[in-house]
Amino acid sequence: MSSKLRKRENYLGWGFSSIYLIYTAIFWGYPFVWLVILSFSKWNFFGTPRPVGLKNFIRLFSDPIFWRIFLNTVNFMVYFIPMVLILSILFALALYRVNIFRTFFALSFLVANVSSGVAYSILFSNLFSESGPINSLLYKNFGFTIPWFSDPQLALLSIAIMVTWKFVGYYGLILFAGLNAIPKSLYEAAELDGATNWQKFWKITFPLINPALTTVLVFAVNLTFGIFTEPYMITGGGPMRRTLTFMMHIYTTAFQRMDPSYAASLAVITGLLSYGCVLLVRFLVEREVSLV
């Protein structure tokens, strides 16, 4: 009886698992193999791929556009990560202190996160446009305007501001959950010892929200490498290629310049870079947290 039952469970398990595995073989495994083949070949969507060894990668590392994008990505992180991190920590701390209207505050920050990529790109490109409401407000009161998306240096910052707007609520609430997990008794003990708020933050809060902080940083790094919609919709990668991202370059290389093999090797390198960045963040930030 028992062995019959076990056999039945075996059939059931493998029945469903094979559905999953077959589906995955088609829509994940097959593309995976193609990704590897393409990144070592020359192909233009027609005929059979011609193996070229490491040529794509050599071409890639000697391509000034690749290094431009690399710098753009670093530049974006330099703007985006401190901005989003400081604002979401402040948001989480403020939400922690205030105990009325919490749901209202959380929702009004979080609703930005469910804005659609295309719609919010249109929204911000209008809000920040030459004659848009923000510039006309500045002009009326201070007599100057800011070329948000047309200045090569500012354009990337403007995109970082948009993305920050979208993610502060989400990241802030992850940190808020981290704050809530800290036992209140620790603060009370510190208060008895006469600790100031500043000391309490740096000695208790900051070390103990480390897991939440690491999560947020990993999310932010992953997001940076996946940015596509905002520059595609607003700047088209310009001015002077300063807002060109890896995703945009993969898209234009594969589907406009018809060079999918080069795009595939670009995708591989982008994947490795983002993975390396995540490992680096974990190494630099993540600390073992224990309450003894």
Place this chain on the structure above:
Amino acid sequence: MTKSQKRRFPFITFTLLFIGSIIWIYPYFWLLFSSFKPTSEIYTRFWPTKFTIEHYKFIFLMSDKLQRPFLRALLNSIFISVTITFSVIVSSAFFGFILSKVRFKGKKGVFNFILFQMLFPGFMFIVPLFVLIKTLGLLNTYSAIILPSIISAWGSFMFAQTFKSIPDDYIEAAKIDGANTFWIVTRVMFPLARSTASIVGLFTFIGAWDNFMWPLIVMKDYNKMPLSVLLASFNHEYSSYVGPILAGSVIQTIPMVLIFLIFRKYFLQGISVSLK
């Protein structure tokens, strides 16, 4: 806690947070207001002299003549997102059940494979996935958008984790009553994992509705485009029609915001926050 220890109400923090919230929702209100303003007042006035629905009329009645059928695109988006969400929830529930409650040889291997799969970011597969869809002859069909997303490793993982915490007694009891696997998953396990189902459904729906790059690549037929791509192409080619573009953005945003507000409890659970 004695009275002297009880903190005063943090007025400054409260005020700053309140101002912050207003700044954060301001763009949404600007968008909503502007879509009802006469064209000449969109950039110049926050509160218009009169409200008008001409932009929405244009979007729904006139845009067909410009080869940009918005109403059709809205229905396409709803169809695509609902299909993907439904099939992800159902398939994930079954796979989650198998991976958590059924004993079979090699289960650990399958489970580890799912974890391994989640390591790879989706963007790496865009180009080769396009090759696959092209080989299958599915370009410019709904299937090109729907098929690659109907099964989710993440969703199956989420359900498996939830089901693990449900005692086996429920399943044993149902089996004694003669229930088959289908019945156990749909009538016994699923109702106990309603919040997981909501989280998986919510994130899947938002992901599908908001997906832009993939449909942009595989869909060139204006009649089958989801709203995100149609709106982008309209914005690109008719950028002087600011009013209708903003109205289109409102239409693109509203379903996500509504679903977010309805399921906010589960969204917050997804980030593991309780605001009580």
